[in-house]
Amino acid sequence: MAYAEVFTALADPTRLHIFEALREQPKTVGELAAGQPVSRPAVSQHLKVLQSASLVSVEPQGNRRLYSIKRDGLEELRLYLESFWSDALTAYGAEIARRVKNKNV
Template identity: 65%
Template structure:
């Protein structure tokens, strides 16, 4: 749910690959396993991490479990980036304003 968990979830290559594979529609665990070089339990564990981070959600249909991208998860990450971004920009213009008047060395 936290930004921390989102970044951690997307840091692993396999997990990122799994997540990106869900971008064009829901998939079952065995579907995903077929496209990945790791075992099915490994995929299951990765999906758990993605789910805890709020990036995917599950919908059981019969004996299968379909995994979806969770839109809100991406939203939160975008929001984090946006606020960070504006902070950096304002600090940057402040920096320029300062530098034209004085030199802020030690």
């Protein structure tokens, strides 16, 4: 159930912004903080959450730390979504009509 962690990670607006800021290219913490209305430590904390959700990865580069998007978390989410397009769900639309008719159970 790793997808649950992905949901909570991307639920916060600031964190989602940070995540999407990494789409164009990998960035350092300072660069990310400059693009956000919050302090640098806040960004650091957000990155920690994103990292534990397998959404970003770090590449220590001398003094700095280069953050970039990691596919694992997204893949986790994609698999979860795919399961919703299964036969079980497609065949399940009839259930509504059935229960509307019989109005029981």
